[in-house]
Amino acid sequence: MKILRQRLLRGANLYARFPCILGLIDLEDLELAPPSDLLSVVERLHALVPTLRERCLAPLPPGFDAGTVIAHLTLELQCLAGAPAEFCDTSLAEGPSSLRRVVCAYQIEHIAQSAFSLAVYLVDALAHGLPFDYATPFDQLVRQSESYRIDPLTAAVLAAAHKRGIPANRITEHDALYQLGTGSRQRRYHPRLPNDTPLMGPWIAQDRQLTRALLDEACIPIPQGGTVDNLDDALRVARRLGERVLVMPGDAGAGDGGISECSGDRELAQAFAAARQFGRRVTIERLVAGARYVGEAGASSAGDGLAALCARASAKLGLEQGAIELAYDEADPGAASVIAVKAPPPLRGHARDIEVDEFLDMAGAGDAARIPVIAVTGTNGKTTTTLMIAHAAALAGRRTGHASTHGIFIGGSMVAEDDCTGYWSHRAVLSAPEVDMAVLETARGGILKRGLAYDQCTVGVVLNVSDDHLGMEGVDTLEQLARVKELIVACASGAAVLNADDEHCVAMARRIGHGAELIYFSLDPANPALRDHLGGGGRALVLDGASMVVADGAGKRILIGVADIPCTLGGRARYNIANSLAAAAALLGAGFHDAEIVAGLASFVSDIQSNPLRTNLFHVRGMTVIADYAHNAAAYAALAEAARAMTRGAVVGVVTSPGDRRDEELHRTGRICGMGFDKLVVYESASRGRVYGQAAAIIRQGALSARASADAVEGVDDRVLALRRAFALCSPGDVLVYCGTSVGALVEALEPIDPQAARAIAG
Numbered sequence: 001m002k003i004l005r006q007r008l009l010r011g012a013n014l015y016a017r018f019p020c021i022l023g024l025i026d027l028e029d030l031e032l033a034p035p036s037d038l039l040s041v042v043e044r045l046h047a048l049v050p051t052l053r054e055r056c057l058a059p060l061p062p063g064f065d066a067g068t069v070i071a072h073l074t075l076e077l078q079c080l081a082g083a084p085a086e087f088c089d090t091s092l093a094e095g096p097s098s099l100r101r102v103v104c105a106y107q108i109e110h111i112a113q114s115a116f117s118l119a120v121y122l123v124d125a126l127a128h129g130l131p132f133d134y135a136t137p138f139d140q141l142v143r144q145s146e147s148y149r150i151d152p153l154t155a156a157v158l159a160a161a162h163k164r165g166i167p168a169n170r171i172t173e174h175d176a177l178y179q180l181g182t183g184s185r186q187r188r189y190h191p192r193l194p195n196d197t198p199l200m201g202p203w204i205a206q207d208r209q210l211t212r213a214l215l216d217e218a219c220i221p222i223p224q225g226g227t228v229d230n231l232d233d234a235l236r237v238a239r240r241l242g243e244r245v246l247v248m249p250g251d252a253g254a255g256d257g258g259i260s261e262c263s264g265d266r267e268l269a270q271a272f273a274a275a276r277q278f279g280r281r282v283t284i285e286r287l288v289a290g291a292r293y294v295g296e297a298g299a300s301s302a303g304d305g306l307a308a309l310c311a312r313a314s315a316k317l318g319l320e321q322g323a324i325e326l327a328y329d330e331a332d333p334g335a336a337s338v339i340a341v342k343a344p345p346p347l348r349g350h351a352r353d354i355e356v357d358e359f360l361d362m363a364g365a366g367d368a369a370r371i372p373v374i375a376v377t378g379t380n381g382k383t384t385t386t387l388m389i390a391h392a393a394a395l396a397g398r399r400t401g402h403a404s405t406h407g408i409f410i411g412g413s414m415v416a417e418d419d420c421t422g423y424w425s426h427r428a429v430l431s432a433p434e435v436d437m438a439v440l441e442t443a444r445g446g447i448l449k450r451g452l453a454y455d456q457c458t459v460g461v462v463l464n465v466s467d468d469h470l471g472m473e474g475v476d477t478l479e480q481l482a483r484v485k486e487l488i489v490a491c492a493s494g495a496a497v498l499n500a501d502d503e504h505c506v507a508m509a510r511r512i513g514h515g516a517e518l519i520y521f522s523l524d525p526a527n528p529a530l531r532d533h534l535g536g537g538g539r540a541l542v543l544d545g546a547s548m549v550v551a552d553g554a555g556k557r558i559l560i561g562v563a564d565i566p567c568t569l570g571g572r573a574r575y576n577i578a579n580s581l582a583a584a585a586a587l588l589g590a591g592f593h594d595a596e597i598v599a600g601l602a603s604f605v606s607d608i609q610s611n612p613l614r615t616n617l618f619h620v621r622g623m624t625v626i627a628d629y630a631h632n633a634a635a636y637a638a639l640a641e642a643a644r645a646m647t648r649g650a651v652v653g654v655v656t657s658p659g660d661r662r663d664e665e666l667h668r669t670g671r672i673c674g675m676g677f678d679k680l681v682v683y684e685s686a687s688r689g690r691v692y693g694q695a696a697a698i699i700r701q702g703a704l705s706a707r708a709s710a711d712a713v714e715g716v717d718d719r720v721l722a723l724r725r726a727f728a729l730c731s732p733g734d735v736l737v738y739c740g741t742s743v744g745a746l747v748e749a750l751e752p753i754d755p756q757a758a759r760a761i762a763g
């Protein structure tokens with residue numbers, strides 16, 4: 001038996017609404033072991049772990065296999081270690097028939113991982129009659145668990161919070177600091193600290209490990225490093241960091257003492273011993289060079305820059321006084337990190353006995369402890385819709401945090417860049433004390449790899465489901481892909497926004513029961529699913545003629561003419577009409593007024609600054625250029641349709657696709673492009689595991705399969721040359737659609753053709 005993969009799904013996931021460990025195992029020869037052999041394994045396990053019979057494995061589910069035994073044993077070992085969990089599941093995994101997916105709930109990550117490994121080891125040894133040692137690893141597990149154990153008061157607070165529907169998040173496993181609730185409605189709880197964030201701040205600031213964890217959670221840069229409790233680990237961390245490091249106490253209560261700068265193993269051992277006098281844990285950090293900046297804690301400063309970073313750091317730590325020290329690069333002040341936090345001495349003798357209910361009353365019950373969350377998923381249009389919703393919410397006066405493929409934005413400032421559509425990014429937004437409302441682009445990959453960072457969202461949006469990423473992460477069919485995306489609407493407490501024009505979304509609508517209101521959106525007033533829904537008194541956002549209307553059982557009202565929504569390019573980009581309808585539906589579901597929705601849609605612009613490479617329009621020597629990030633068949637179809645509506649001339653495409661898609665998908669992308677564009681230049685971008693040029697070749701074949709002749713389907717290796725070739729194929733009045741991930745390539749291609757346009761695009 002072998003463990004092939006192990007994952008911690010930290011939040012709501014495809015199997016449960018709480019954290020689970022997911023193990024992919026290969027049963028190998030045990031797949032075909034006769035039931036009598038398995039029964040004897042179970043009997044011997046019962047002798048070894050008697051509680052297994054009493055608690056979990058009685059009665060064994062019919063047809064159980066070694067995977068089931070491992071799942072139950074993982075659960076039981078966690079219970080015995082004092083970190084009980086109550087759910088486990090086993091299923092066949094895609095691939096060879098000996099693969100099993102074992103899922104088991106957990107409280108503490110490290111305990112779950114150890115329990116799972118121990119369970120696999122034991123079952124394997126018993127089944128093969130191998131010698132094994134149970135006592136030693138089990139003792140280790142129990143000892144490991146003790147360091148994470150929570151006290152009875154904390155347990156009572158967590159249980160009461162759970163009963164009231166208040167989400168509780170332990171910030172780090174080494175410490176009992178909890179975030180109860182989300183965003184600006186959160187409160188912190190710690191069994192040994194004052195229960196008031198400003199009083200707690202100075203205590204937190206003394207604890208280097210906790211301070212680092214909180215800053216890191218907020219995407220505030222900190223020096224590379226780690227916290228350890230023994231010299232071996234200290235040496236390992238220090239060697240990884242390189243030449244000179246700082247060694248300091250990692251626990252609370254050290255103040256400024258015990259910090260030393262050192263290099264080499266000998267100096268490190270001395271520094272470790274010195275820091276160790278202040279507490280159990282020792283933090284080692286890379287010594288950061290550069291200029292220094294000190295900002296006062298609590299001074300509130302919006303926008304970007306060093307002062308704003310200090311303000312964000314002090315807000316995150318809950319510090320109203322003191323100072324934040326930054327190191328930064330004078331050549332690039334954007335690259336700053338927090339190297340020290342100075343806080344006033346914590347108030348001692350503060351009463352910390354709390355009345356659980358009284359405390360939770362202050363934390364707010366259920367919804368009052370949560371900020372509204374709008375989660376957006378789908379194959380195409382997530383980023384655009386997320387930005388549109390966030391823009392409207394901010395315009396309506398909400399302090400908005402949003403995460404998308406572009407990055408994380410808190411109150412209008414970018415705090416992290418690039419793909420931020422998964423667990424850690426969402427956690428950064430949901431834990432930010434200055435955020436009143438969260439809008440979260442939630443991608444397939446993140447759901448599968450880490451689970452969601454929220455157990456519940458106010459509004460869940462699924463825009464569409466089409467083929468992209470099939471064959472990855474065990475998702476092979478559109479139905480399976482739809483089940484992944486469905487998690488977003490299944491978690492919605494307020495409204496589920498679904499596309500009535502997409503059969504997979506309609507199937508989801510049938511499955512979501514109780515709780516959330518279904519709000520459909522549709523480009524087609526005659527859509528049967530939509531009409532049924534309206535007939536039953538439901539609400540929907542519909543394109544009706546040239547207007548966006550809100551329809552319900554009783555009638556309809558016009559929100560806005562689509563020509564007044566800039567990103568629809570005068571109503572010609574139908575995909576952005578669909579995205580605008582979805583955004584409006586989500587805002588409506590979250591309780592925004594019509595006027596707020598209209599103001600948002602009317603002023604959202606998808607240009608190179610605000611939404612780079614999403615329907616960005618330029619004019620070059622009488623031609624129209626659309627620069628876009630399309631990379632699957634549905635997106636190409638949508639773009640070609642929009643481009644066609646903009647001209648009576650030719651529509652020329654410069655297209656590509658990442659190579660990690662299946663042959664069928666690339667071929668279909670090609671066929672759609674072959675049908676949609678009059679002239680086509682195909683280039684290779686990210687080969688991702690394929691031989692260079694192969695992805696482009698399959699797209700070209702697909703394009704040719706849709707056309708009578710090979711005319712005007714060209715392949716050019718380099719994207720800049722591909723663009724230049726396409727410009728050569730264009731005449732004034734034509735539309736050129738450039739699909740790719742690089743604005744720079746467009747600028748470079750244009751320089752010899754139209755330097756003025758190149759400069760304008762480069763900004």
Ligand code: ATP
Pocket residue numbers: 378379380381382383384385405441463464575576578579613614615628629630631634635636638639
């Ligand atoms: P990714 O999965 O790469 O993060 P995304 O879902 O966030 O993509 P966007 O970045 O908003 O999507 O849009 C990418 C491109 O997909 C658009 O520029 C457009 O070409 C196309 N697109 C956007 N919305 C739709 C839609 N509703 N239907 C079809 N295609 C769309």
Ligand code: MG
Pocket residue numbers: 379468
């Ligand atoms: Mg995608």
Ligand code: MG
Pocket residue numbers: 382383384404405441
């Ligand atoms: Mg995106």
